[in-house]
Amino acid sequence: QQQVKQSPQSLIVQKGGISIINCAYENTAFDYFPWYQQFPGKGPALLIAIRPDVSEKKEGRFTISFNKSAKQFSLHIMDSQPGDSATYFCAAGGSSNYKLTFGKGTLLTVNP
Amino acid sequence: DAGITQSPRHKVTETGTPVTLRCHQTENHRYMYWYRQDPGHGLRLIHYSYGVKDTDKGEVSDGYSVSRSKTEDFLLTLESATSSQTSVYFCAISGSGDGYTFGSGTRLTVV
Numbered sequence: 001q002q003q004v005k006q007s008p009q010s011l012i013v014q015k016g017g018i019s020i021i022n023c024a025y026e027n028t029a030f031d032y033f034p035w036y037q038q039f040p041g042k043g044p045a046l047l048i049a050i051r052p053d054v055s056e057k058k059e060g061r062f063t064i065s066f067n068k069s070a071k072q073f074s075l076h077i078m079d080s081q082p083g084d085s086a087t088y089f090c091a092a093g094g095s096s097n098y099k100l101t102f103g104k105g106t107l108l109t110v111n112p
Numbered sequence: 113d114a115g116i117t118q119s120p121r122h123k124v125t126e127t128g129t130p131v132t133l134r135c136h137q138t139e140n141h142r143y144m145y146w147y148r149q150d151p152g153h154g155l156r157l158i159h160y161s162y163g164v165k166d167t168d169k170g171e172v173s174d175g176y177s178v179s180r181s182k183t184e185d186f187l188l189t190l191e192s193a194t195s196s197q198t199s200v201y202f203c204a205i206s207g208s209g210d211g212y213t214f215g216s217g218t219r220l221t222v223v
Binding site: 006032034036041042043044045046049089093095098099100101102103104105 | 143145147152153154155156157160162170202204206210211212213214215216217
């Protein structure tokens with residue numbers, strides 16, 4: 001049973017555009033929602049994370065929007081750049097079980 | 113990444129042989145994890161540890177075992193490697209159980 005569903009699988013955006021990746025979770029005990037960025041040949045790296053006490057968190061061009069009632073959260077990348085081309089993973093976890101469940105990933109390509 | 117190293121980085125092995133992958137950390141973090149990454153499946157948890165000699169199974173643990181005799185080392189063993197275990201394996205560490213730091217991965221090919 002997949003507990004975190006991520007969409008789309010792949011996304012192509014023009015330079016300067018907005019990239020949006022969505023995730024949905026099932027377990028209401030989850031209370032930590034990070035996004036990871038992975039470049040080819042590298043391990044995933046933490047990009048930004050949110051907890052359910054806020055509905056939005058912004059760090060530079062990256063924003064997480066969180067909808068607790070819908071059990072959904074999304075990553076918005078503003079002014080997308082070719083250097084943002086990577087695979088993005090959402091994840092969800094809880095302070096009670098100390099492990100993260102990951103979505104299947106989104107391959108983002110930003111064309112120059 | 114700084115503070116976590118995986119070895120080897122690449123390995124080719126034959127079907128039926130045992131294989132051990134090593135994860136070493138210098139952060140003194142309590143939690144350590146082994147994931148495998150496959151196209152179309154994302155990152156799937158194999159085993160994790162919440163302390164020395166304290167380990168538990170993840171969602172794809174069949175055919176794998178782990179050991180953690182010291183805080184800094186977490187070993188993943190494929191008891192008898194199969195072609196379905198060809199994958200990229202990532203170790204991750206966490207001090208609090210949420211924000212992970214991943215290693216650079218081990219690319220394992222079973223022929």
